[in-house]
Structure formats: C-alpha cells, structure tokens
Amino acid sequence: MNKKNLAEIKNFLIEKKTELLNKTNNAQRDINSDDVNVGDEIDTARQGSDKEMFFELVVVDKIILNAVNDALVKIEKNIYGTCECCGEKIPVERLKAISWTKYCIKCQEQAENHKR
Numbered sequence: 001m002n003k004k005n006l007a008e009i010k011n012f013l014i015e016k017k018t019e020l021l022n023k024t025n026n027a028q029r030d031i032n033s034d035d036v037n038v039g040d041e042i043d044t045a046r047q048g049s050d051k052e053m054f055f056e057l058v059v060v061d062k063i064i065l066n067a068v069n070d071a072l073v074k075i076e077k078n079i080y081g082t083c084e085c086c087g088e089k090i091p092v093e094r095l096k097a098i099s100w101t102k103y104c105i106k107c108q109e110q111a112e113n114h115k116r
C-alpha cells in the first residue's frame, strides 16, 4: 500500500474513532439515566424499548471501536492491511471501504459460512 492510501485510511480511522467515542458516550449516558429527562436528543415518546435498541447499538459500536483501535495500532507497527487469518494482503479497495477489517474477503466469508 502506498503512503497516500495509508494516510487517508489513518485519517478516516481517527475520525471514525472520535465519532464512535462521542456516540457511545452519549448513548451510555442516556441508558444510565433512569430519569425521563435524558437530554435533547431523546424525547419521552422514544423511551422504553428504544433504550434497548440504544444498548444494542452501543455494543456494535464498541466492537467497531475496538477494531478501529486495533487497526490504528497496526498502522503504527507497520503491519496494517494484512489478513489476520491467512496472512495475505487485504486489497486497498476493501480497506478503504471497511478500514477496520482484520480479514480478507475470503477469510471473512469462510468465517461467516462457518457460523451458519
């Protein structure tokens, strides 16, 4: 991967990290608050089941956040862009689309087939 692509992906990951941190912090605060007045974003009509939905969102966001952090560490270590499963280089197109991915398409598909 050339330096330009890597710099682009790194910037994207840092932006994504900031975005996810803000999002999970906000959602966490909303979940923790039992009070009806949880802020401007959620009105009383969206209470209840929405809390659970928020919680699920937070879980998914945290998984992505971890992956984003891992990807940033890998960039620092100069090992970014290699599949953790087979050791092959992950295509730049895929890294640009899902910058925090750990696996190449082949391994990802295999993992997903395995689950079924």
Ligand SMILES: [Zn+2]
Residues within 6 Å of the ligand: 083, 084, 085, 086, 087, 088, 103, 104, 105, 106, 107, 108
């Ligand atoms: Zn692979």
